[in-house]
Amino acid sequence: MLQDGLRGALNQSALEPAGPQAAKVTHLWWFALAIATTVYLLTMGALWWAAHRARQRELRGEAAVGPEAEQGMTRGVTYSIAATIVILLIFLVTDLSVGRTLSPVPSKHPLTIELTGHQWWWEVTYADTSPHGRFTTANEIHVPVGEPVLFVLQAQDVIHSFWVPNLAGKKDLIPGYTQSMWFQADTAGLYRGQCAEFCGLQHAKMALHVVAESKADYQRWVDQQRGTAAIPTDSAARRGREIFLTGTCAMCHSIEGTSAGSHAGPDLTHLASRRTIAAGTLPNTRGALGGWVVDPQRIKPGVRMPPNMLKPQDLDALLTYLQSLK
């Protein structure tokens, strides 16, 4: 009940850990809450007791301050300072030990994902020893269950922060500086993450999804993502492809297997296989895609994508093509 109330978005909660990293963070959180609650209750109780005793004394007509009161005061202050130092030391030690157990990657050759933050979307590149094994997608990360995944974090323009609360804590993406982190998903599922460092106008609409799935499902997804976009066979999709390559789209987006190779905007090679568009803002449906292509500034004001003037039949053909990019 309490957790349902605290949950901001579906599949996004730091209190429902799905991996060892998040579990440690959650334990730390509950531990801090317990200590803080105890200290709060003790302080409030002592305050009430002091006020009550003073009132009783006043009613009895006794003098408020005497030599023994001075001594009691010194004792009380000493005890509370000692308690504060002890509690802060406990916090420090727990925090450091959690940090130490979490920082090293528990695998020699972990799956490595290069994550680049852009205003306002995530570029996701799966690293591989061979160039044919590398592939790029956007705003959706698939990971195999029960395996540590190493993230190499970079930013293109301003500081962003990568945060999937169910799986791990936050880590900043800083321009010109490479950072890394890792997490492991133990439970299969869909987890929502978002940018946790204010990065401009559409910071709030800069989300991503992590799909944790079985090893077999993950491998199937990787094989499909590594492929290039096929030349469509039906005439509408062919016309859409022509519009994409000769118009404004190809100036910023890339589709593997075509001449469109610009990397200013998200890679669209397998756009139709993703769950959302515009960094988790809209579901990936034909209608949402159409609205986004024609007037993205209405949905995310200030976004880098310009409005596109397309004739209705051209838009229809373009959408058919984009939806064929499985």
Add this chain to the structure above:
Amino acid sequence: MRRLSTVRAVSFAVASFLFATSVAGCRREERRFRESPPSATPTTVRVSALQPGTMQDTTHARNPYENNAYAQSEGQRLFGWYNCAGCHANGGGGMGPPLMDDQWIYGSSPENIYTTIIQGRPNGMPSFAGKIPTTQVWQLVTYVRSLSAQNSTGARSSRTDHMMMYPGSSSLQDPEKPKNSFRPPASEMP
């Protein structure tokens, strides 16, 4: 009594000055994300007042973003995105002519630069018609003119990591007077 009225006059003058500057500042900082509808902007750009035959209508597209800081910044970003820097470097010139001097082969007015981008020019400048939306072309025009300090110095694009004359400037030269560059002999002009 006399002193009081002087104080009042001075404070009124200060208040009206602040109001006037803030109103002017609003326009400079105005962010127009959504030009609606984008097709409404006329695309005919006239670079000369002369017209063959009878005088047609005199309306034509002008740069809606001249002296707008946001448009200048967007233009700066697009200058990189559309690879203008590939030939013009960051204004210093390379394969293409430099943009931060006062030598303009095809004219330096916003209308001239607009047609240069849209139509392309001989010996290398490609045509971007149908490739860049009209609003973005005007943003690029605003930025390109700021490289040679032709628009108001009150509006500046964001700091770049490239060549800079002084911190916070996108221009290499004194904003008041463009640097005189070597003028090639007429025979070498394309």
